[in-house]
Amino acid sequence: MLNGKTVMITGGTGSFGKQCCRDILTRFDPQKVIVFSRDELKQSEMAADPVFSTEKIRFFLGDVRDEPQLKRAMVRVNYVIHRAALKQVPAAEYNPHEFINTNINGAMNVVDAADISS
Ligand SMILES: NC(=O)c1ccc[n+]([C@@H]2O[C@H](COP(=O)([O-])OP(=O)(O)OC[C@H]3O[C@@H](n4cnc5c(N)ncnc54)[C@H](OP(=O)(O)O)[C@@H]3O)[C@@H](O)[C@H]2O)c1
Structure with a gap:
């Protein structure tokens, strides 16, 4: 199903x-x-x-917190394919806002940017 298609992977370097x-x-x-x-x-x-040394890969610098990007x-x-995330539990305990911004708000930004209703 991916033949001839363009696929974007958020967190593609993870x-x-x-x-x-x-x-x-x-x-x-x-x-x-x-790779985003x-x-x-x-x-x-x-x-x-x-x-990964192929012409088919493009590297895009961006943050899932930035919906226009x-x-x-x-x-x-x-x-x-959405895989961008912060996942270290001790860091989450000390920095909950950072995790909420990336893992929850970022995920919603991906959904909204993808405009899955159309
Ligand atoms: N690894 C597994 O076997 C596995 C299995 C099941 C589920 N998962 C889930 O898959 C997700 C990713 O896991 P992982 O193991 O691949 O983690 P990882 O190795 O830490 O990779 C996280 C990726 O997300 C990117 N990222 C982090 N914050 C970002 C942001 N604000 N905007 C854009 N990109 C961002 C990181 O790159 P930058 O830091 O450069 O932005 C990196 O590419 C997690 O939710 C994890 O629970 C993983």
Whole structure:
């Protein structure tokens, strides 16, 4: 179902997102895979991995807290896989607002930017 399609993976540099990218590239023939995340270092390290050295991958710097940026990234995207998250429980206990902003409000921004009603 992903052949010829453009897929965007939020949190594409994370452990889940990277594996997801690898699977899509090996099992399908997508038009493009967009990795959406905040940290340029993680993106450049991923880009340097031979597994991901393909013209089909695009690295988009962005934050799921920023809905306009999500909308720009999603132009002509067919599928979005949402894996951007903060997940360290001790950090969540000390920084609950950060986790709410990314994991809850960010997830809602992804849904709204994807405009799933259309
Ligand atoms: N790993 C697994 O086996 C597994 C299994 C089941 C479910 N999950 C779930 O999948 C999600 C991701 O897990 P993971 O293990 O891949 O975590 P991870 O390795 O920590 O990766 C998190 C990803 O999210 C990105 N990210 C964090 N905050 C962001 C923001 N505000 N905007 C955009 N990107 C952001 C990170 O990149 P930047 O920091 O550069 O932004 C990174 O790419 C979690 O909800 C986890 O519970 C994971």
